[in-house]
Amino acid sequence: MTALALIAHNAHRLDVDGLAMLMHVPTTSLFQMDAVSRDVYDLFQRVGVADAAMLQAELSGRFSPQDLADCVQSFVSLDILRDAAAPETPIRIQRVEDIALSTIVLNVNTGCNLACTYCYKEDLTTPAKGERMDFGTARKSINLLLDQAQARGAVNVVFFGGEPLSNMPLIRQVVDYAEARVAELGKSVDFSLTTNATLLTEEIVDRLDAHRVAITVSMDGPRAMHDKNRRTVGGRGTYDVVSAKVRMLLSRYRARPVGARVTLTRGVTDVMAIHDHLKDDLGFAEVGFGPATSGPIAVFNLDNALLRQVFEDMKTLGRRYVEAAIRGENIGFSNMHQLLTDIAQGTKKAVPCGAGLGMLAVDKGGDLHLCHRFVGSRQPTYGNVDKGIDVPRLAAFIEGAQDRSGYGCRTCRIRSICAGGCYHESYARQGDPFSPVYHYCELLRDWVDFGIESYTRIMQANPSFFRRHLEPRRALQ
Structure with a gap:
């Protein structure tokens, strides 16, 4: 055996309740180490480089030559x-x-009847000024999706805005x-959509239910926290109307579990209280949290101390x-x-998400x-529904996104889960979509360690x- 070196950035050991767990970083595969693998790994971690003679000298008293080999x-x-x-x-x-698209996101209206203080949408406007997508553009979008998904058995259509329910006539046409x-x-x-819930009616809920449109509601917790940022254009809090609409929704809609999506901002950070209210008091199936760190108004963004908390x-x-x-229960923390x-699937990402690869977003002009977050931004577009996808330009972006070595990602132990973020x-905070989300890096590494534990x-x-709980959930996504 020639001298071998430990490639430290390809492995990460974590001890959990007396078990030595090893994550293979390139594939995110997780292994429970036995005595020989633990001791061999620890030796290389201590000395860096070792040959057969050193292995024999250090470990032959505990393990056979064949086990070591x-x-x-x-x-x-x-x-x-x-x-x-x-x-x-x-x-x-x-x-x-x-x-090879699997998902198309239709931005059906730039208008929204709320004026949430932390909203990232650069093209957002009031209902009166909202620019709605027409059916001609939506039809071409669906045709583009199906043309680019010929090898797929299933496709996804996402309705976004603004507030997507403000263009419900188009949603009906697109679904049909x-x-x-x-x-x-x-x-x-x-089909899926994210809504602020204010425009829900029994008729709309029943139609969404009949066509199994997956629904996520943007809601930030109990009244005091929700009303801090989620207000009408006129400045009024929306908790009372949203909570009433949610109760009506959950009493009628049966197609899929309904989740709540929470944006955490300064003054709205009580994770436990928010989860308990949305899950236990209102009855959402799941609650997910997204910290605001790059919104257009800095006063609402979480600073490093708040983000750590x-x-x-x-x-x-x-x-x-x-x-x-462990008791066999699911508390719905998405x-x-x-x-x-x-961790269970051994996620292996070369890029952060399906944006530009399996998913594209269409603006009202086609x-x-x-993705939907870039609609209205100053970032480049990649074709249109009339002429099709600008494949060379989009391919150059996706291929460039795979190499973040110049940003320090190459040796990060969660690079196959995060892939740069x-x-x-990154664009909103640092002006560069390839620049890693550095403000998250150490926190995300700690979060993944917590996940392994x-x-x-x-x-x-x-x-x-x-x-019983994760596999059925994946089947619904």
Whole structure:
């Protein structure tokens, strides 16, 4: 055996309740280490480079030569150990030849009847000034999606805004048209939307239910916290109307679990109280949290101290999630669902998300954007629904996004989960969609460690939880 070096950025060890867990960073695969792999790894972690003589000298009293050899070979195959003289492995860029879409996001109206203080939408305006997408543009968008999804059996259509329900006539037309088109092609279609809930009526709820349109409601918790930022254009709080509409929605809608999406801002950071109110008092199936750190008005953004506190509070709620999971219960904390899904599946990302790859967003004029967050921004567009996708331009973006080595991502232990972070978050905060979300980096590494601990504890105590609660959830997405 030649001298081997530990490739430290390809492995991450974490001890959980006496178990030595090793995450293979390139694939996010998680292994429980046995005695020989633990001791071999610890030796290399201590000395950096070792050969056969050192292994024998250090470990032969505890393990047979064959066990040591097998362990070393397994580490070599995972690129955790490598010939000490070998150069660094170059990043493999996956070339983009075509854009195999699975999802199209229709920005059906730039107008919104609320004036939420933290909203990131650059094209947002009042209801009277809202620019609505017409059916001609929407129809072309659906046709583009189906043309680019020929190898897929299912596609997704997302309605966004502004407030999407302010263009409900278009949503009705699109649902009918898309259902007819996929039936002709032998495919299926899923619809989803995010709404502030103020425009919901019984008729709308029943129609969304009949067509299995997945619904997420933007709501920020109990009255005092919700009304701090989520106000009407005239400045009035909206908690009373939203909570009444939510109760009506949850009493009638049965197609899918309904989740709440919370934006955490200064003064709205009580994770536990918000979760308990939305989940237990109002009855949402899930509650997910998104910290505001790059909104257009800095006074609402969380600074580093508040962001750290929010993550600590999310871990506190996460511990309650783990305790419930061990009992076989699900408390509906969607951030934990996603984290545990990434770990359970061994998520391996070359780019942060499907933006520009499996998903594109269409503005009211038919131009194509990376995602809904970029609609109305100064970032480039990538074709339109009349001429199609500008594949060379979009491919150049996606291929460029795969190599963040110039930003420090190459040696990060969560690079296959984070992949540099949200393009829009980076663009809004730093002016560069490729620049990592540095303000999150250490917090996200700690959050993933918490996820590994949580996954290990649930797997040890109640592994059926994942089959009963996470797998059905993925099937609905």
